[in-house]
Amino acid sequence: MPTLSGSCLCGQVTYTIEGQTTAFYHCHCLRCRKATGSGHASNILIKSTGINWLKGTGLIKSYKVPAAKRFTNVFCSECGSPLPRHFPQMGMVILPAGSLDHEPSISPEARIFYGSRADWSCDDDITTFNEYPE
Ligand SMILES: [Zn+2]
Numbered sequence: 001m002p003t004l005s006g007s008c009l010c011g012q013v014t015y016t017i018e019g020q021t022t023a024f025y026h027c028h029c030l031r032c033r034k035a036t037g038s039g040h041a042s043n044i045l046i047k048s049t050g051i052n053w054l055k056g057t058g059l060i061k062s063y064k065v066p067a068a069k070r071f072t073n074v075f076c077s078e079c080g081s082p083l084p085r086h087f088p089q090m091g092m093v094i095l096p097a098g099s100l101d102h103e104p105s106i107s108p109e110a111r112i113f114y115g116s117r118a119d120w121s122c123d124d125d126i127t128t129f130n131e132y133p134e
Pocket residue numbers: 008009010011012013076077078079080081
């Protein structure tokens with residue numbers, strides 16, 4: 001069983017997840033934009049029985065959108081980084097790919113909720129820089 005591992009920005013929360021990755025999506029929905037502050041979330045779906053928190057469990061907070069069936073933002077209360085969330089009834093973990101400390105073995109396969117994307121999100125035609133522009 002493959003193991004994924006990651007951490008938050010301040011490094012106080014770390015985890016491993018055992019399971020089979022099943023999908024990797026960039027989600028452009030409004031909730032993901034708000035939750036990430038970016039044009040889209042990049043989420044890996046993993047068939048898994050849960051998350052093994054190695055440290056920092058006292059810092060983990062979660063917020064479920066009241067009107068949503070499942071949408072929950074799990075994050076480190078010290079640095080605000082999104083963290084993986086477990087949905088036991090689905091046997092699924094949803095992992096924000098940016099929190100991984102290694103390259104995943106799966107590549108993004110689709111952009112979802114593209115109909116509700118922001119006009120400014122992910123225009124592949126704009127100039128790129130490897131670091132800050134000069
Ligand atoms: Zn943190």
